[in-house]
Amino acid sequence: xxxxxxxxxxxxxxxxxxxxxxxxxxxxxxxxxxxxxxxxxxxxxxxxxxxxxxxxxxxxxxxxxxxxxxxxxxxxxxxxxxxxxxxxxxxxxxxxxxxxxxxxxxxxxxxxxxxxxxxxxxxxxxxxxxxxxxxxxxxxxxxxxxxxxxxxxxxxxxxxxxxxxxxxxxxxxxxxxxxxxxxxxxxxxxxxxxxxxxxxxxxxxxxxxxxxxxxxxxxxxxxxxxxxxxxxxxxxxxxxxxxxxxxxxxxxxxxxxxxxxxxxxxxxxxxxxxxxxxxxxxxxxxxxxxxxxxxxxxxxxxxxxxxxxxxxxxxxxxxxxxxxxxxxxxxxxxxxxxxxxxxxxxxxxxxxxxxxxxxxxxxxxxxxxxxxxxxxxxxxxxxxxxxxxxxxxxxxxxxxxxxxxxxxxxxxxxxxxxxxxxxxxxxxxxxxxxxxxxxxxxxxxxxxxxxxxxxxxxxxxxxxxxxxxxxxxxxxxxxxxxxxxxxxxxxxxxxxxxxxxxxxxxxxxxxxxxxxxxxxxxxxxxxxxxxxxxxxxxxxxxxxxxxxxxxxxxxxxxxxxxxxxxxxxxxxxxxxxxxxxxxxxxxxxxxxxxxxxxxxxxxxxxxx
Amino acid sequence: xxxxxxxxxxxxxxxxxxxxxxxxxxxxxxxxxxxxxxxxxxxxxxxxxxxxxxxxxxxxxxxxxxxxxxxxxxxxxxxxxxxxxxxxxxxxxxxxxxxxxxxxxxxxxxxxxxxxxxxxxxxxxxxxxxxxxxxxxxxxxxxxxxxxxxxxxxxxxxxxxxxxxxxxxxxxxxxxxxxxxxxxxxxxxxxxxxxxxxxxxxxxxxxxxxxxxxxxxxxxxxxxxxxxxxxxxxxxxxxxxxxxxxxxxxxxxxxxxxxxxxxxxxxxxxxxxxxxxxxxxxxxxxxxxxxxxxxxxxxxxxxxxxxxxxxxxxxxxxxxxxxxxxxxxxxxxxxxxxx
Numbered sequence: 009x010x011x012x013x014x015x016x017x018x019x020x021x022x023x024x025x026x027x028x029x030x031x032x033x034x035x036x037x038x039x040x041x042x043x044x045x046x047x048x049x050x051x052x053x054x055x056x057x058x059x060x061x062x063x064x065x066x067x068x069x070x071x072x073x074x075x076x077x078x079x080x081x082x083x084x085x086x087x088x089x090x091x092x093x094x095x096x097x098x099x100x101x102x103x104x105x106x107x108x109x110x111x112x113x114x115x116x117x118x119x120x121x122x123x124x125x126x127x128x129x130x131x132x133x134x135x136x137x138x139x140x141x142x143x144x145x146x147x148x149x150x151x152x153x154x155x156x157x158x159x160x161x162x163x164x165x166x167x168x169x170x171x172x173x174x175x176x177x178x179x180x181x182x183x184x185x186x187x188x189x190x191x192x193x194x195x196x197x198x199x200x201x202x203x204x205x206x207x208x209x210x211x212x213x214x215x216x217x218x219x220x221x222x223x224x225x226x227x228x229x230x231x232x233x234x235x236x237x238x239x240x241x242x243x244x245x246x247x248x249x250x251x252x253x254x255x256x257x258x259x260x261x262x263x264x265x266x267x268x269x270x271x272x273x274x275x276x277x278x279x280x281x282x283x284x285x286x287x288x289x290x291x292x293x294x295x296x297x298x299x300x301x302x303x304x305x306x307x308x309x310x311x312x313x314x315x316x317x318x319x320x321x322x323x324x325x326x327x328x329x330x331x332x333x334x335x336x337x338x339x340x341x342x343x344x345x346x347x348x349x350x351x352x353x354x355x356x357x358x359x360x361x362x363x364x365x366x367x368x369x370x371x372x373x374x375x376x377x378x379x380x381x382x383x384x385x386x387x388x389x390x391x392x393x394x395x396x397x398x399x400x401x402x403x404x405x406x407x408x409x410x411x412x413x414x415x416x417x418x419x420x421x422x423x424x425x426x427x428x429x430x431x432x433x434x435x436x437x438x439x440x441x442x443x444x445x446x447x448x449x450x451x452x453x454x455x456x457x458x459x460x461x462x463x464x465x466x467x468x469x470x471x472x473x474x475x476x477x478x479x480x481x482x483x484x485x486x487x488x489x490x491x492x493x494x495x496x497x498x499x500x501x502x503x504x505x506x507x508x509x510x511x512x513x514x515x516x517x518x519x520x521x522x523x524x525x526x527x528x529x530x531x532x533x534x535x536x537x538x539x540x541x542x543x544x545x546x547x548x549x550x551x552x553x554x555x556x557x558x559x560x561x562x563x564x565x566x567x568x569x570x571x572x573x574x575x576x577x578x579x580x581x582x583x584x585x586x587x588x589x590x591x592x593x594x595x596x597x598x599x600x601x602x603x604x605x606x607x608x609x610x611x612x613x614x615x616x
Numbered sequence: 617x618x619x620x621x622x623x624x625x626x627x628x629x630x631x632x633x634x635x636x637x638x639x640x641x642x643x644x645x646x647x648x649x650x651x652x653x654x655x656x657x658x659x660x661x662x663x664x665x666x667x668x669x670x671x672x673x674x675x676x677x678x679x680x681x682x683x684x685x686x687x688x689x690x691x692x693x694x695x696x697x698x699x700x701x702x703x704x705x706x707x708x709x710x711x712x713x714x715x716x717x718x719x720x721x722x723x724x725x726x727x728x729x730x731x732x733x734x735x736x737x738x739x740x741x742x743x744x745x746x747x748x749x750x751x752x753x754x755x756x757x758x759x760x761x762x763x764x765x766x767x768x769x770x771x772x773x774x775x776x777x778x779x780x781x782x783x784x785x786x787x788x789x790x791x792x793x794x795x796x797x798x799x800x801x802x803x804x805x806x807x808x809x810x811x812x813x814x815x816x817x818x819x820x821x822x823x824x825x826x827x828x829x830x831x832x833x834x835x836x837x838x839x840x841x842x843x844x845x846x847x848x849x850x851x852x853x854x855x856x857x858x859x860x861x862x863x864x865x866x867x868x869x870x871x872x873x874x875x876x877x878x879x880x881x882x883x884x885x886x887x888x889x890x891x892x893x894x895x896x897x898x899x900x901x902x903x904x905x906x907x908x909x910x911x912x913x914x915x916x917x918x919x920x921x922x923x924x925x926x927x928x929x930x931x932x933x934x935x936x937x938x939x940x941x942x943x944x945x946x947x948x949x950x951x952x953x954x955x
Contacts, residue, residue: 015869016907048910065634093694153639309630387639390671391922398914424950431948
């Protein structure tokens with residue numbers, strides 16, 4: 009409407025707004041604010057996409073939603089609320105994932121500007137590629153706590169979202185998780201893995217039993233016990249944890265005795281581990297600390313009180329039963345997905361993490377704190393979202409006026425800098441990284457792996473997780489031999505073959521493309537005997553331009569932790585600028601305030 | 617200033633405010649819940665401030681405005697529905713304001729500020745004033761000062777905006793993050809890690825009243841040196857406040873050309889009066905000052921909302937004492953005036 013009122017903007021902008029079409033990706037904290045600003049300003053055609061539904065913890069900032077909307081589609085409710093501000097605009101809402109064949113390059117091409125208000129790196133990478141392919145300017149936004157940022161991405165003119173390598177997930181060696189935890193987060197990761205072993209999607213990389221292949225324990229593992237039981241893989245040969253638990257009918261006492269008694273005694277038998285560490289103390293169900301404690305006075309939220317070990321055991325028992333009932337009520341073969349907002353799932357992880365922490369003499373944490381760490385919660389507030397969304401729409405207006413050169417990145421700082429600035433704009437646009445494996449004219453990247461061991465299935469995973477492709481096709485350069493096909497079934501018979509077995513060798517180049525993303529990259533294979541999995545090598549010869557961002561990881565939400573994959577290429581973690589990732593919890597990528605690092609708890613477990 | 621409420625948060629409050637409690641802590645949330653806020657002026661900026669403060673979970677918000685809702689308000693004022701044009705802006709905003717957070721007590725007051733007695737303003741813990749003349753702002757600021765109540769004011773004209781804060785003698789706590797090396801491994805096989813430790817320190821900030829800030833003496837060397845830094849936002853604010861005082865209105869989108877001429881003339885007068893280098897206050901800054909642009913209202917309203925949260929929760933350093941949003945450079949900065 010503003011655009012149609014003569015005089016608020018100059019004529020050029022008024023007309024540009026009247027003829028514009030904008031796509032908003034994400035209807036969370038920033039998305040709601042952007043939508044409000046666009047609608048009030050009179051942007052006549054807007055589409056908004058979000059696959060999420062409304063949760064009560066959104067209501068402190070996602071102001072287009074009210075209590076009665078909990079459980080409903082964010083995109084749809086956002087549209088309805090925003091229309092009440094200005095019924096004359098046309099909004100199309102999609103309750104859907106932006107990563108879908110329905111939103112191809114031609115879909116993106118119809119917009120003048122795409123505005124990202126996302127909370128995870130996978131979707132950001134995807135939209136980045138779609139906008140590059142469609143050659144549509146993308147305004148990328150994010151907040152973490154008091155801090156935030158707005159940046160323009162335009163093909164050939166600016167850096168793209170993937171021009172600088174992203175910091176890796178914080179990862180912990182598998183043996184630290186399984187054998188020698190020393191911090192609360194190690195116990196929390198273990199507890200989440202245990203959840204998946206018992207109730208979720210079983211993943212061999214999330215084993216929770218003692219790891220006899222621990223290099224530190226080498227030589228004595230099993231010397232005093234069970235020496236014959238170790239296998240080459242380091243796991244004790246036995247039934248899967250799930251099968252065993254199921255056989256005991258998830259009897260809490262039996263589970264407890266195994267996990268917190270027998271397994272700990274087994275660890276104690278690996279004596280090398282405890283030469284310089286304080287050894288763990290096995291627990292018995294009947295004799296737990298805190299049993300006879302009188303209730304203590306606690307001020308603060310109930311969730312902020314740290315439970316005694318005895319209470320943890322009780323919660324463990326109750327949550328086991330509840331989760332078992334939930335699992336049983338589902339069709340055969342189905343499984344639970346860990347969710348920080350699901351009471352029993354969160355209770356279970358809190359209890360197990362704390363019991364294990366007690367055993368290893370690690371500080372116990374409250375449910376409130378464990379929820380932050382286990383759920384990778386990046387606190388989000390209304391004000392920072394409002395500021396970032398306001399700046400984003402102001403940038404969109406400048407773009408429409410044709411002033412793209414002025415649309416530099418702007419950082420909202422948690423505190424003013426030495427010059428008193430709270431919003432700090434960059435002086436110039438940041439030029440694309442000519443070596444970027446996404447937006448360079450001829451994208452290229454190295455893949456370090458052991459060609460003798462890496463299977464085609466692993467290769468497919470590397471392209472999906474490392475290169476963030478949705479449906480990769482790969483052929484051998486120069487030969488046209490199809491290595492991987494996105495057509496279902498076409499190359500499945502080769503899944504278990506190693507790269508060597510299908511004739512690939514060191515230095516060999518693959519052309520890998522993703523049809524949906526309209527993205528092709530040349531991947532050079534680099535033989536590395538010691539590489540246990542795979543790793544992208546973004547630039548081996550010349551150093552990249554100083555990384556502009558000091559960001560953190562792609563978070564991982566609950567059960568969807570990335571596989572032990574990407575050991576990553578080097579990165580400067582002390583650089584000047586940061587990228588804040590997102591809006592809320594989910595897959596955080598907090599980009600810490602300048603020169604301050606935000607501690608987050610993303611984790612991936614590496615193989616030892 | 618706000619008495620700590622000893623009552624614990626209800627389960628519903630803990631759930632709804634979960635994310636922000638993780639950021640600013642339970643103590644801050646309790647202080648917020650005990651505070652009473654007055655918002656004067658329900659333009660688009662007032663609506664943005666109200667939204668942010670209501671969402672944060674204060675005890676009560678009073679919306680004060682004697683103006684009627686105009687069509688131009690709707691371009692940034694999302695609390696008043698389009699069908700309430702011609703009705704009082706505060707009253708027509710109440711329903712949506714309540715829907716934002718049913719746990720906050722929302723009231724309205726439709727009298728003009730000049731008709732309200734001093735005692736009215738001192739029933740609140742903090743006052744946020746928008747859209748008033750300088751004389752009105754100074755009156756309310758002084759009333760608040762005499763009763764040790766916090767005062768903020770701000771405005772958005774087009775794309776440009778400012779905020780002023782007088783928190784008088786403000787005590788607050790600040791979390792300082794320190795890094796320390798920690799040894800993790802049992803021996804040298806595991807690297808030393810850096811661990812962050814946060815400690816809370818108590819600090820104090822002294823503020824000056826608005827009239828001091830607005831009558832800053834530009835002949836003084838410390839202010840002259842600011843001219844080298846080159847941001848003319850303070851002067852743009854002075855010009856726009858003078859325009860409002862002189863014409864009893866804001867620059868009007870319908871009179872964009874004529875009003876721009878007036879603003880540029882007032883700019884030239886101010887340049888002479890304060891002996892500022894010619895060209896220092898560019899035309900560009902005084903071009904987009906018509907109506908209230910939604911994006912700018914969101915930006916300035918976000919800053920003011922956060923300052924209210926800081927002020928009442930007495931946590932984190934609040935801005936002392938002026939914030940400006942310069943849309944030409946897209947920069948937002950804080951400067952101290954009048955001390």
